[in-house]
Ligand SMILES: *[C@@H]1O[C@H](CO)[C@@H](O)[C@H](O)[C@H]1NC(C)=O
Ligand SMILES: *[C@@H]1O[C@H](CO)[C@@H](O)[C@H](O)[C@H]1NC(C)=O
Ligand SMILES: *[C@@H]1O[C@H](CO)[C@@H](O)[C@H](O)[C@H]1NC(C)=O
Ligand SMILES: *[C@@H]1O[C@H](CO)[C@@H](O)[C@H](O)[C@H]1NC(C)=O
């Protein structure tokens with residue numbers, strides 16, 4: 382699917398492709414995530430509700446008396462959030478406002494119970510970020526009461542103050558909640574930030590369509606775009622299967638379930654290959670225990686090498702991945718197939734390289750995936766035997782049966798170390814600023830990977 386990995390196409394074509402194919406990644410937030418947001422959101426909401434109250438004009442006296450009113454404290458023990466299918470999230474919060482009225486001769490303190498209810502619409506904006514908006518908001522005021530141990534003012538005054546509070550606060554409270562939601566939108570906008578994958582490559586996620594919201598979860602189709610030297614990577618169209626993450630998937634109790642399609646893996650591997658990140662040079666040193674490959678050891682197996690290099694010279698292997706590595710995802714088993722092209726050179730005293738021969742290699746690797754912070758990391762180990770066959774030779778015929786052990790030993794370890802260092806750096810998962818994945822479990826399914834994870838907001 383070109384849509385997932387491209388930006389460079391004309392917009393019309395891009396839209397057509399995107400509609401016909403999958404976004405590659407699904408991020409599903411479950412009820413546990415909403416509970417976490419409730420916990421995190423309680424204190425900011427409590428602060429936002431501590432608004433300034435207009436002066437109270439007491440009409441009971443002979444002249445209008447202007448009296449200042451102050452909210453001393455907002456007690457909000459619990460913020461309740463629940464999904465509204467097809468719409469977003471319902472917020473409800475019961476609170477007690479402690480209010481001081483500076484009336485003469487003595488000020489009075491009262492407690493005003495206020496319940497706030499708001500429906501928050503969750504949508505996708507034009508640039509592919511999630512955007513929240515308040516659809517309906519109301520504050521419900523229950524009868525105020527004087528604080529205990531204080532002398533009661535007249536019920537009439539209490540009623541008047543309460544009317545004043547109601548008129549003054551009902552819009553203000555919703556406006557402040559709306560302000561809080563705007564701040565949250567700025568934060569959610571960081572979803573589309575570019576994250577580095579390697580020195581020259583980056584990944585960017587954005588929402589591909591409107592979210593799906595049920596009473597159990599909200600699900601976002603997130604498109605990954607990969608860039609190499611600032612240009613989007615284009616994937617050939619084949620292999621474009623619409624990606625649907627079944628429900629339930631992974632651990633239902635986890636806050637987030639993230640599904641990564643085969644296609645995303647293909648894109649990432651293509652990018653790493655195009656960036657040359659997978660290529661490496663393996664340089665032998667004379668008399669080295671770790672890399673015994675030099676022209677004299679090679680000369681014992683290939684007579685022409687001994688003939689051309691009577692004095693031992695170091696041997697250099699240039700390993701390049703001409704073909705894109707292939708990841709295969711089967712239940713409980715992910716593998717990676719590399720087809721490196723290996724050129725073997727002898728280094729002369731002036732460092733010039735003399736081409737000896739080249740090999741086509743096939744390496745099957747098992748791939749273990751893990752998540753730390755907001756990155757998917759991989760570790761590989763070789764499955765079975767590395768397959769080596771001679772591609773071209775400058776040193777006559779080569780008996781691979783003879784040379785195999787030497788070359789595969791010299792070649793395998795540095796390749797694995799290189800690959801594991803690269804995959805260990807990890808690739809950023811969809812997230813927003815300061816939001817980390819914690820206690821993540823990765824499971825490999827048929828054609829996709831599921832991450833079940835907790836989330837933690839850490840500044
Ligand atoms: C408000 O105060 C009353 C009386 O103390 C109490 O019963 C009620 O639970 C409080 N409500 C909240 C939301 O704190
Ligand atoms: C309450 O009012 C009574 C009489 O009006 C007065 O004697 C008493 O001191 C007052 N108590 C307080 C706590 O203000
Ligand atoms: C995959 O692994 C899980 C957990 O170890 C196990 O419960 C499940 O049966 C395995 N599935 C297959 C098809 O091997
Ligand atoms: C995973 O699949 C590969 C290739 O199909 C196979 O060689 C390997 O034994 C499998 N590993 C496990 C743990 O099933």
Ligand SMILES: *[C@@H]1O[C@H](CO)[C@@H](O)[C@H](O)[C@H]1NC(C)=O
Nearest residue numbers: 743744745764765766767768
């Ligand atoms: C790699 O794995 C594939 C599929 O399991 C198998 O057909 C092939 O023989 C393996 N190649 C090597 C070099 O192990």
